[in-house]
Amino acid sequence: MPHMLRWTMAILLSLFALGAAACGGDESGGNSPSTSVAIASDEFSDVTGESEVDVSVVDNEFVDPYITVSPGTKVTWIHEGRNPHNILSLIKNTFRADVDDFGVGDTYTYEFDKPGDYPYYCSVHGTAKLNGQAGVVRVAAASGK
Ligand SMILES: [Cu+2]
DSSP, rough: OOOHHHHHHHHHHHHHHHHHHHTTTTSOOOOOOOOOOOOOGSSSSTTTTSSSEEEEEEEEEEEEEEEEEOOTEEEEEEOOOSSOOOEOOOOOOTTTEEESSSSSTTTEEEEEEEEEEEEEEEEEOOOOOOOOOOOEEOOTTTTTT
């Protein structure tokens, strides 16, 4: 029965192709640190390996907004704008700089020890949904990338 055999082969081949496509599409999974924010990985500036990293606070954004750091990194925000800005972490009991304590020319430093995502925003020019003036500090897993 040559027809039957051909059909069987065709079905098997297409099943194989589907399976291969499904497996090949997943490149982001695996053992990377858990990410809680919906921002593409390629938006992040990789500054892992630095013990101190600066973020400029200008009118009205954080530069760079999305950074990946190593555990133990001290991140310092520097107010280089003219408008009032604050730095509000969305992760409880972590970092916070209020407008009154963070004037023009001031700096605010926080040391990031635990891996994970630390989204933050300026409530004067952004929202807790990370629209407008907002950023994320991503602390990479200790074992490297
Ligand atoms: Cu602001």
